Amino acid sequence: MSFDTATWIQVATFSAGGLAMGFGAIGAALGEGYTAGLANEGLSSRPEKSGDIFKNMLVGQAIAESAAIFALVVAVLLLFLDPGAPYLLKASAVLAAGLSMGFGAIGSGVGAGFPAGQACLGIARQPAVSGTLTTNMLIGSAVCQTPAIFAMVVALLLMFTDFSSMPLAPTWAALLGAGLSTGLAAIGSGAGGGLAAGASCEGIARQPVSVGNVTTTMLVGQAVSQTPAIFGLLISFILIFSAFPESAALSAAMAPLGAGICMGFGGIGPGLGNGLTAEQAVRWVARNLENTGGLTRTMLVGQAVSQSTAIYAMVVSLVLIFVI
Amino acid sequence: MEELGKIHQLVVTAFGYELRFNLEVISWTWIVIICLLIFGYIAKRNRSIVPGIFQNIGELFIEQFYGLTEDALDKRLARKYAPLICALFMFLLFCNILGIFPHLGEPTSDLNTTLSMGIMGFVIAHYVGIREKGFKAYIKAYFQPIFFMMPLNVIGELSKVISISFRLFGNIMGGDIIVLVVSYLTLSLVLPPFLIGFFFIFIGAIQAFVFTMLTLVYISVQVK
Numbered sequence: 001m002s003f004d005t006a007t008w009i010q011v012a013t014f015s016a017g018g019l020a021m022g023f024g025a026i027g028a029a030l031g032e033g034y035t036a037g038l039a040n041e042g043l044s045s046r047p048e049k050s051g052d053i054f055k056n057m058l059v060g061q062a063i064a065e066s067a068a069i070f071a072l073v074v075a076v077l078l079l080f081l082d083p084g085a086p087y088l089l090k091a092s093a094v095l096a097a098g099l100s101m102g103f104g105a106i107g108s109g110v111g112a113g114f115p116a117g118q119a120c121l122g123i124a125r126q127p128a129v130s131g132t133l134t135t136n137m138l139i140g141s142a143v144c145q146t147p148a149i150f151a152m153v154v155a156l157l158l159m160f161t162d163f164s165s166m167p168l169a170p171t172w173a174a175l176l177g178a179g180l181s182t183g184l185a186a187i188g189s190g191a192g193g194g195l196a197a198g199a200s201c202e203g204i205a206r207q208p209v210s211v212g213n214v215t216t217t218m219l220v221g222q223a224v225s226q227t228p229a230i231f232g233l234l235i236s237f238i239l240i241f242s243a244f245p246e247s248a249a250l251s252a253a254m255a256p257l258g259a260g261i262c263m264g265f266g267g268i269g270p271g272l273g274n275g276l277t278a279e280q281a282v283r284w285v286a287r288n289l290e291n292t293g294g295l296t297r298t299m300l301v302g303q304a305v306s307q308s309t310a311i312y313a314m315v316v317s318l319v320l321i322f323v324i
Numbered sequence: 325m326e327e328l329g330k331i332h333q334l335v336v337t338a339f340g341y342e343l344r345f346n347l348e349v350i351s352w353t354w355i356v357i358i359c360l361l362i363f364g365y366i367a368k369r370n371r372s373i374v375p376g377i378f379q380n381i382g383e384l385f386i387e388q389f390y391g392l393t394e395d396a397l398d399k400r401l402a403r404k405y406a407p408l409i410c411a412l413f414m415f416l417l418f419c420n421i422l423g424i425f426p427h428l429g430e431p432t433s434d435l436n437t438t439l440s441m442g443i444m445g446f447v448i449a450h451y452v453g454i455r456e457k458g459f460k461a462y463i464k465a466y467f468q469p470i471f472f473m474m475p476l477n478v479i480g481e482l483s484k485v486i487s488i489s490f491r492l493f494g495n496i497m498g499g500d501i502i503v504l505v506v507s508y509l510t511l512s513l514v515l516p517p518f519l520i521g522f523f524f525i526f527i528g529a530i531q532a533f534v535f536t537m538l539t540l541v542y543i544s545v546q547v548k
Contacts, residue, residue: 077505142530143534149494149495149502153494153498153501156502216392219530220534220537220541226491227487227491230487231486231487234486234490292395293395297541297548300541308480311479311483
């Protein structure tokens with residue numbers, strides 16, 4: 001049994017396709033199950049609105065599924081698209097693409113379930129604002145998808161950029177690092193953004209007049225929750241597009257791989273933590289409308305502090321890439 | 325598929341430096357600016373108590389963002405900074421939507437545009453902070469809660485510029501790439517129009533609003 005370049009590329013594409021869809025299926029399924037669960041709760045408290053709630057549940061689940069659909073698209077592309085000119089670096093690139101998309105879809109799938117579920121519950125509580133609730137749910141869960149979109153962008157860049165002129169030795173590790181960086185960092189941000197969106201749907205149902213302030217606070221909170229995913233994207237771009245000098249030493253390869261892993265894992269916690277902050281801020285803006293300014297400022301300052309760990313991770317990653 | 329990640333550049337060598345111009349992006353940006361100027365002219369041409377359609381749209385933008393600025397800052401500062409916030413939103417909205425027209429793309433899918441917008445917001449926020457609080461109180465804020473937190477506070481401030489500009493850039497460019505890849509796979513049948521509607525109009529409008537609101541709250545954090 002011989003392993004030539006074409007075989008290695010096949011090994012990598014098949015396993016990457018499996019990883020992309022396998023991991024990508026986790027989050028969306030959880031989010032959709034949560035939605036359906038809350039839809040049941042809402043339905044039992046107001047059975048005469050079952051049609052509205054059912055419709056909203058299906059729309060919300062469809063949005064929550066989009067992260068898994070991104071993963072499906074990437075997996076299908078990996079499995080059926082002709083890889084083009086075979087060179088060994090391609091194997092590493094496609095494997096990284098699969099990892100990026102697989103991990104990246106987890107957070108957004110879970111996250112998009114929260115607004116959908118809370119919107120179903122909200123329609124039961126306050127049927128008069130069901131239109132507003134659906135709109136807010138759509139905005140909230142669309143923003144939740146941002147980390148998954150980042151992961152997909154990195155996956156597509158890794159699959160379609162031509163790396164054939166790059167040296168194999170450190171670049172294979174840089175590409176793997178690029179995939180892991182965005183993929184892992186997107187987990188926390190996706191789920192965190194969803195928490196904020198869920199709280200906003202709940203808040204609007206409790207106090208419909210607060211819709212403007214609640215949606216604005218939700219968007220700001222979600223945007224800041226996504227900062228770790230953006231740092232992950234930044235590190236991925238640096239790793240993909242910077243040319244590393246050829247070197248056979250293993251340490252030269254481990255530095256960019258370590259940078260990607262560092263940023264990836266370092267982004268999970270801050271993304272989720274920022275989401276928890278945003279969730280409470282949005283919840284209390286809905287109940288205490290006069291204090292929106294103060295709540296938003298406190299949320300931002302708190303998020304900035306919890307973000308500092310993501311910044312440490314980014315600093316370490318940059319040091320690993322540029323200094324070592 | 326070769327277009328992925330490629331940019332058309334004009335390289336001019338002057339004084340020993342290489343100056344790179346992204347010609348397409350510059351022309352798109354000018355298209356947006358000219359459209360906005362024409363819109364502004366039409367909106368204010370025949371002002372009346374019963375507004376025409378363009379005056380109505382203009383009033384909608386101004387009322388919304390004046391209110392948001394007043395909520396975030398206060399009445400006095402809102403008079404000064406609401407025009408900036410409103411203009412920023414309208415510019416970004418037009419930029420993000422420009423991609424729905426054939427042969428045009430979004431200026432915001434180029435990092436140079438979003439980064440310059442982010443740096444502009446950063447500079448304005450810190451200028452307002454120094455003006456309103458005084459230089460001493462402004463510097464003191466960096467040494468909160470303890471003095472050795474200073475380097476981290478500075479990095480935190482700088483990372484705001486990175487996050488705000490990469491958020492817009494990543495979303496818009498991500499939409500571009502996804503539409504390009506799906507169009508290539510489906511031979512531009514059925515799916516791409518829906519994706520263009522979702523990414524360019526819906527996500528574009530949301531991200532323009534998010535960018536504007538973040539610039540506004542960064543100013544408000546500096547003031548209070």
